[in-house]
Amino acid sequence: MKPLTRVALERLMRYHDYLARWNTGSPPKSVTSAQIGEALAIDGTQVRKDLAAIGVVGLGRVGFDICEICRVIRATLGFDEEHEAIIVGVGHLGGALLAYQGFAKYGFEIVAAFDSDERQVGTEIADCRVRPIRSLTPFMKSHDVDLAILAVPAEASQRLADRLVKAGVDTIWNFAPVRLEVPQHVFVRNAHISLPLSEISYRLKRKLTPA
Amino acid sequence: MKPLTRVALERLMRYHDYLARWNTGSPPKSVTSAQIGEALAIDGTQVRKDLAAIGVVGLGRVGFDICEICRVIRATLGFDEEHEAIIVGVGHLGGALLAYQGFAKYGFEIVAAFDSDERQVGTEIADCRVRPIRSLTPFMKSHDVDLAILAVPAEASQRLADRLVKAGVDTIWNFAPVRLEVPQHVFVRNAHISLPLSEISYRLKRKLTPA
DNA sequence: TAGATTGTTAATCGATTAACAATC
């Protein structure tokens, strides 16, 4: 089976979140592609294709079983696997990510946080003690870390990525606005927080000076 | 001229950030599309097309003028306009966004922060006093706010979006994993922080069980 | 002049949307 594209994966996650919130309620057991589509501003045909792609089959005149959609999405995306993650860089953003409770429902648990700033080291955020960077390699030896969340300043990001890779990390979620040089086997997902401002700024400008 | 697409805008922003960092240095005044492309893992043809689309012309055998690229991107995306932004919801994420100094270089200044939690109100983050939600409408009357950054829990997001719209906001940067219902004239840019986890989780799963 | 790089057209690729027969 051809791997799912990034946009398809994000749509699946949105279906999941939308239906999971709805799921807890009582009666409605089914949902149509049109309903999902309308709620999320996605074409109904697209919804049906996405569900077909992961093997969810619907019922004519009825729609799809909500529980089944959620279950299959969770299985396909791997939300039921338990993953250990670490955070490197406990500044404002890193601290916020550490305190954020929302990753757990996708199977990710943050097991450690590291920072080079001596003033941060030893403090505790969300029951997680901040450790010095130098303890990274020993820590990795005794833990099976699947993901490193890198939230350090741009200048430091490459250096720390190198360290992470050397310590055995092969998946990095990078919040610095820098493309990291890493070996082939390492997967880097960039998520620079400012990127959406490009569209926001552009639209504000256009409103000022319409074509 | 046809409006630029979201992906094109994000590429332009990446060119800008990459060259701006480089720009401060000394000698190199020119850059080729291939150089930019290699640095950012983007096809050289794509770079040339993007630059052509905003009216930057290069020189055969030489390349493009770095300063001109930056200048034209800034002008096109509106980074030189001054925009006032407010943050609604000063939890971990909202607080991090408030403290983040990086929006200024795109022309955005955060002029106020609001929260419904009485314990937050009155505290000061990054020289910005946190105000009670009820002061939102009066504040808007005396300020020209271009952007509201919405960083509240999912359950509260629609209610606060309604309030923002009523107070006159017409651009919202929404960090809650919820599609907001807003009038036609309001632009909402969603940026749910967890979305990239769909791809990360999927790839981790596939590594465990390769096709 | 020779050679590298732009600018642009054509080809490819993939994603989205429209249409509609099959199904319940």
Added chain:
DNA sequence: TAGATTGTTAATCGATTAACAATC
């Protein structure tokens, strides 16, 4: 049966990549 919804094929659309003449 009638009507709504799925599942799937075809058409459209847009984005990316390849090719190459024009340019410096």
